[in-house]
Amino acid sequence: MAGLLAAAVTASLAAGCTMSDGPRDDGRGKTRPPSSSLANGASVLAVKIDNARAARPHTGLSAADVVYVEQVEGGLSRLMAVYASKLPKAVGPVRSARESDLELLRQFNRPTLAFSGAQGRLLPLIDKAPLQAVPPGKAADAYFRSKHRPSPHNLYLRPQRLMASAPGMDALTTGFRFGAAPAGGRATTSQTVRYELAQYTFTWSGSRNRWLVAMDGKAAETTDGKRIAVGTVVVQYVKVRKSTFHDSLGKNTPYTETVGSGKARVLRDGRAYDVNWKRPKATDGTTFTTKDGKRVNFKHGQVWVVFANAS
Known part of the structure; x- marks a missing residue:
């Protein structure tokens, strides 16, 4: 299945396929009509990625420098992939x-945000935010729909139609520091984070020197059949509260507070x-930082940050 979808996505790119049914969102709101052209600033590309079971396997996820995992309505999850060092052909x-x-x-300098749409009352806030918002209505030729998946799980982005080249690692102003592993820690083979209706497990592979990702109990792969394996995993314990927004079914949208302070667990090199x-x-x-105030270095390579409720 993954191989067939990979071939379909590749064929769509080669054919210059655009969305067959016009710009639209995923049912929770409407997209904005085309407006101003994009500024080619040296900042990251952030892409909101579907993570329902029907959306897997993902395309272009392994090329991201950072992947954030967020809780959304109904106990499900969604991903935000951030690209700085390279741009895949499709995401x-x-x-x-x-x-x-x-x-x-906000930690990035006017990042480009690619997304399918948003709840109607949220769109004005996105328009006012210090970022380049590019839903399909503003950059229709950058998106295409696959015929091999049902809507809304079939919308894909061509990153190079939003920016000519990757901005480089200097644009990755996350505060993360990479280098030698800190002292201490404890040997760990597996870590699981659970939401109400979603589960992530990271299992250490000594042979690959990476953490292997599983979602909802199944090994996570990309559409080219490769297992998702990451250098560093951060389980960041944050406050998750109710926002003022709801989905089309009336379910409250969780708000994940990423400003403040708290506890976290960093996984690297088979240790926690x-x-x-x-x-x-x-x-x-x-x-x-460690308990004695020393900065914690991450392993070079992709970083996954999983936001978990601190309560």
């Missing part, structure tokens, strides 16, 4: 934005480190 499936995204993205995190204001990145 997706793309889904809608949430209020929490605006605070999370219980640390502190701090992000004083939205324009700051997040720092992670």
Whole structure:
């Protein structure tokens, strides 16, 4: 199945396929009509990615420098993939934005946010935020729909139609620091994070020197059949409260607070480190420190940050 979908996505790119049914969102709101052209600033590309079971396997996820995991309505989850060092040919499936995204993205300098749409009352806040918002209504030729998946799990992005080239690692102003592993920690083979209706498990592979990702009890792969394996996993314990927004079924949208401080668990090199995190204001990145105040280095490679409820 993954191989067939990969071939279909590749064929769509080669054919210059656009959306067959016009710009639209995922049913929770409407997209904005085309307006101003994009500014080609040297900042990251952030893509909201569907993570319902029908949306898997994902495309282009392994090329991201950082993947954030957020809780959404009904106990489900959604991903935000951040690209700085390279741009894949395609990313997706793309889904809608949430209020929490605006605070999370303030750490970057006017990032480009690709998303399928948003709840109607949220759109004005996105328009006012210091970012380049590019739903399909503003950049229709950058998106296409696959005929091999049902809507809304079939919308894909061509990143290189939003920016000519990757901005480079200097644009990744997350506050993360990479280098040698800290002292201490404890040997760990597996870590699981559970939401009400979603589950993530990270299992250490000594042969690959990476953490293997599983979602809802199944090994996570990309559409090219490759297992998703990451260098560093951060389980960041945050406050998750109710927002003022709801989905089309009336379910409240969780708001994940990423400004503040708290506890976290960093997984790297087969070890777990219980640390502190701090992000004083939205324009700051997040720092992670040991109990004695020393900065924690991450392993070079992709980083996954899973936001877990601290309560």
